[in-house]
Structures are given as C-alpha cells and as structure tokens.
Amino acid sequence: MTMMDPALLILILVTGFYMAWNIGANDVANAMGTSVGSGALTLKRAVILAAVLEFSGAFFFGSHVSKTMQSGIINADIFSDHPRILVYGMLASLASAGIWLQIASYFGWPVSTTHSIVGAIVGFGAVVGGMEAIYWEQVGFIISSWILSPLLGGILGYYIFNIIRKKIFYALNPVEAAVKFTPYLVFFVVTVLGLVLVFEGFRNLHLEYNIFEKGLLSVTLGLIGAIISFFLVKRITPASKECIPIPAFSPDIAHSLEKARKHLQKVNAATKGEMQYHVGLLIDEVESIEGSIQQKHDSSFIHLEYQKVERIFGYLQIMSACMMAFAHGANDVANAIGPLSAAVAILTTGLYAVDAPVPTWALALGGAGIVIGLATWGWRVIETIGKKITELTPSRGFAAEFGAATTIVLASRLGMPISTTHTLVGAVLGVGFARGLEAVNLTTTRDILISWVVTVPLGAVLAIIIFYPIRAIFGS
Amino acid sequence: MRTILNLFGRSPFAPLLSHMECVAKCVHYLFELFDALEHKNDELIEKICEKISSTEHEADLIKNDIRGHLPKSLFLPIDRSNLLEILSLQDSIADNVEDIAVIVSLKPLELLPAFKNEFKMFLQKNIDTFDEALLIVKELHDLVESSFGGMEAAKVRGMVDEVAFREHEADIIQRQLLKCVFKAEDQLNYITFHQWQKVFESLSAISNLSENLAYRIRRTLEIK
Secondary structure, eight states, X not given: OOTTHHHHHHHHHHHHHHHHHHHHHHTHHHHHHHHHHHTSSOHHHHHHHHHHHXXXXXXXXXXXXXXXXXXXXXXXXXXXXXXXXXXXXHHHHHHHHHHHXXXXXXXXXXXXXXXHHHHHHHXXXXXXXXXXGBOHHHHHHHHHHHHHHHHHHHHHHHHHHHHHIIIIITSSSHHHHHHHHHHHHHHHHHHHIIIIIIHHHGGGGTOOOOHHHHHHHHHHHHHXXXXXXXXXXXXXXXXXXXXXXXXXXXHHHXXXXXXXXXXXXXXXXXXXXXXXXXXXXHHHHHHHHHHHHHHHHTSTHHHHHHHHHHHHHHHHHHHHHXXXXXXXXXXXXXXXXXXXXXXXXXXXHOGGGGGSOOOHHHHHHHHHHHHHHIIIIIHHHHHHHHHHOOSOOHXXXXXXXXXXXXXXXXXXXXXXXXXXXXXXXXXXXXXXXXXXXXXXXXXXXXHHHHIIIIIHHHHHHHHHHHHHHHHHHHOX | OHHHHHTXXXXXXXXXXXXXXXXXXXXXXXXXXXXXXXXXXXXXXXXXXXXXXXXXXXXXXXXXXXXXXXXXXXXXXXXHHHHHHHHHHHHHHHHHHHHXXXXXXXXXXXOOTTTHHHHHHXXXXXXXXXXXXXXXXXXXXXXXXXTXXXXXXXXXXXXXXXXXXXXXXXXXXXHHHHHHHHHTGGGOOHHHHHHHHHHHHXXXXXXXXXXXXXXXXXXXXXXX
C-alpha cells in the first residue's frame, strides 16, 4: 500500500458507480419504456417496479456475468509480476466505456455499454499484457453470443406472437380464448423465472437446493401463479355476452354450424340421386342459418373484444416487463461491477483474489448505482420512450419482452455479457415479421452492426490511451 | 434508447385512410354535381367542379407522400406491392370523379326525363358500392390489430362480398339505363350522347375499382 492507494480505491469505486449510474439512467428504459408506451404501466409504477427488480436482478443474479468480466476475459497470471497494472487496466476500461458512452449519447449514436466495456478490457489486455493475456476462446464465445442473442430474441418473439395470434386473435371468441390461455402463459413465465433465476440467485443468501427441489419449487410457484391469474382473469367477460342480448348467438354455435355444413358437404359429394337432393336442401338450410348468425356477428363488438384481450395482456405485460427488468439488472450490472470488483480485489487482497466469487457488496453497489441512475435521470428516458412508442400494444409488448427477457436470462445464466438493447430489438423485429406491427424500420439492424464494428475497437483504443496516464500518476 | 425508438417506422395505414377519405369527399360531390345539373345551375356546376379538382389534388399530395415514405427498409405486415396497388386504385377512383366533372362542365348537359330515374339509381348504386369499400379501408386499423385473421377478417370478408354484390347490381342497372338512353335516340344529338356515354363509363368505373380495391384488401387476410 502506497500513499496513493486510498485515492485509487476511491477513484475505482466512483468510476464503477458512475458506470452503474449510466446503465440505470439510459438502459433501464428499454425494459420499461415499452410497457409505459403500451399503457400497461404508469410511469410511477414502472419506475418503482424497475428499481426493485433491477436491484434484485443485479444482487441475486448478477454474479455470473460479473465473474466473466472480472476474470473470464483477461488471464490474471500474466500480470503476476505487476498486479497493479491490471488494476489500472480495469480502471482504464471503466473510464473508457464511460467516456465513450457519454460522447455517443451526446451525438445520439446507438452504442452498447456491453460492447464498449468488453472492447476496452480486451484492448487493454492485448496491448499491455500481450496476445496471450486474453482468453480468446472465451472472447469468441462472447462475440458469438452478441450475434446469437438478437437472433434468439427474434425467433422467440416471432413464435410467441404467432402462438398468441393463432390461439387468441384467430379464435372465434378472443376474450374467452385469452382467459383460457392466460394461466398457461403465467405458468410458463413463472416456472422459467423460478427455474433459471430465483433459486440460482439464492446462493448469494447461502440457501442451497438440489436440482429436484429447484424443479419442484419452480413448478409449484408456476402453478400458484397460474391459479392466481386464473381467478383474476375469470372476472373478465367476453364483450359478445354484454353487447348481444340474443341468447341463441354464441361463437360456439357458429363453430358447430360450420362443422355441420362441412360434414353435410362431404355427404353430398359421396351420395347420388334423391339422397343427394335432400342433403343439398339441408346444406342450403344450414347456410341460411349461418348467414343470419353472421349478421349479428358483424356488429361492433369485435372491436371491443380485441380491446379486452389487450387489457388482459396489459396484466401479462407487467409480468414480462418485470422479467425484463430483472434480466437487465442481472446482465448489465456486470459492465460496472466486473472490472470494479477485479480491481478492488487486487488492490486490497492481492492477485489470487481475482478468481474468487464476485463479492456481494459489489453487486449491491452496482444495483444501488442502477437504481440511483434510474431515480435521477432514467425515469425521464422512460417517459420519453413511453410517449414515442405507441405502436406496441400490450400483446405485442408481451411477446417482444418475453422473448428478449428469456434470451437475456439464458445468456446471464451462461455468464455471457450481451447487449440487452440489441436483444430487445431482435425480439421486436420478430414480432414485426409475424405481422404484428404496422411498420418496422429495418435500418436499425444497420445500427446494431455499427455498434459491433465501431464500438469494440473504439473502446479498446480509448482504454489504452487512458491506461498510460493512470500508470504515470499512480506509479507501477 | 434511440435504437428502440428508430425501430418503429412511419406507418402508411393512417395516411392510406386519410387518402381514401379525401377520395370519398370527391365521390360524394357527385350527388351535388348531378343535382345542380338537373336544375341546370351552370354556375354551381362550375363551382363543384373546382372543388372536386382541388380535393383530387389534395388526395394526390397524400398519395405522393405515402409513396415517398415507403423505403425498402420498411417492413410492413402486408405486401408492399399490395399496398401500392390499393393506393393506386383509390387514386384512380378520384381520377374518374374528376373526369366526370370535366365532361359535365365542358358543355351544358340535360338530364332527360327518359332516363332520369334510371340514372339516379345508377349513380346511387355506384356510390353505395364505393361507400362499402370505404368502410373496408376503415377496418384496416382493426385488421392490423387482430393481425389479419380471426373474426375481424371474417367480418371484412363479408364486407368484400357485399361490395361485389353491389357492383353486380350496378352493372344490372347500367344495362337498363343504357336501354332507356338508346330508346331516347331522337332526343339526343351525337355530342350529348357521347358526353353521357363517357359519364356512364366513369361512373361504372367507380364501382368496378371499388370492387378491385375490396379484393386487394381481401388478399391480405389470413383465412382459407
């Protein structure tokens, strides 16, 4: 310990905290803005939910990706002679990413925090420590996860929305179909959350379960969620029952008549003579009954039905937004906390500590940084996004968020630092390809490519430029 | 944050509807136009023709705006060529109305008692057909909402059948009308006959185009 060390420690903590603040200020809006835009959540509720879930995500589940950032990219053994160099490197990486994000947001460029910090760490490690200082295989995995995550988000978004529209929008009675279908969706979401996230995260609280117990508990949680949602949703009645006083009409009747007509047509095709004539008369009769029902069908209640379906999805979207906020906290906290905890560990306890688990206090610091960023600036961004995104109705928002969140959760579990924004973009595009949106701008895919091609090298160059002054000031 | 915002392009569906509403304004001037013609109010005819022409121009501006904002990078829930065809069909309807206005204003025209009633029925039926097509275009937003299937699609399919039926009725009335016109041979000189013939053609084009428009929208639906 030299005289300068406390100053260095404070500088590291401040820079790391600033990164966390930045994530809270700019990126949380991706998780919550869509829900505010669709009207599923008010701004106030969205901010409170986001604060709670981002913190829990970061605190309970942030360790996997943070561990990758802390010790999965740079081989610390290379620096065993001068461990302080690694401290400077991590600080330089944090500062580089912070500066680059500031510049980019000033000009309004679409960049990803994850890409700039990974670029910075790799750049510093490769230049200062040499090529062998980097676990290239791991870096390869990370880069492929950047390509795969928007794709997987897109595929999930596409299929989830397709299921929703085939099962609910195309049903003869969409509200009833939605009411029937909701418990399954809730069960699925809660079980996935339980299985991958919650019980995994309890390790931080020193609660251990085996796989069987985890599975059982998740399914139980899912069932409880499904049952609760079943009773909540049951109260919603289809618009057709309110608007149409004619007791004879119900979509089921229309469906049965349609079946009867088809069967009669089969009989008609297979018979001859008098029989065919009588069956033909029957078909005419059925068709005229169908026509009379169709007319009642045509009234304005169809619009009301879809509105009610969207209201049900409003509740579901709150759930998917929570999942998204949790996943975002879990993945993005690493951008601030990974380098920070590596630097602090070396500075206070020595090089061997880099391989130790990410300390709980660091995750709490990151979570707090995100929440403060959200409280001081992020809510404004959520408001802006919410006002501008009105195209995403709750059903579309649910499909996109659920697809993106599942992908991010999976990546977080595997310790892959991915861009949550790009994954969400992929998921929204997926919903668009499933004929869910009025107009999707495909040029955003170009933005994603630019983010890959420009941000990573620039983060690296900036980190190297910042590294040398830091070393000059604090000494090697 | 910006990436997410940029993701949502400018939707052409709302402008498409406002274009159709502009066209509808044009079409509905026809009632006033032929009313003025019946009362031989040449001044009023002139005025209505000007209104039709300026409304048609307004529709053209919306049309160009829609066409100008359909870059290849915009992904739509319906086929781009289908959308453009819908737009150009709507545009042709307005063009036909303008044609009628021009023909009528060229030379004072008399609505002969020999075919007056048939003509009024014919006019009404053509505009009815158009109005039903207008209702379908108004359903486009709900179609997007329901992602082009289910009950909403079934409803639109029914409306398309209705348009087709009205167009058929208009054809039948046109035949009766022509019979009456040919019977009144001695009351018409060649120029007037030609003028009326042009008016009938453009009027029946309105219902034909409305039917095509309805079938274009029918094509976007997801029902077997």
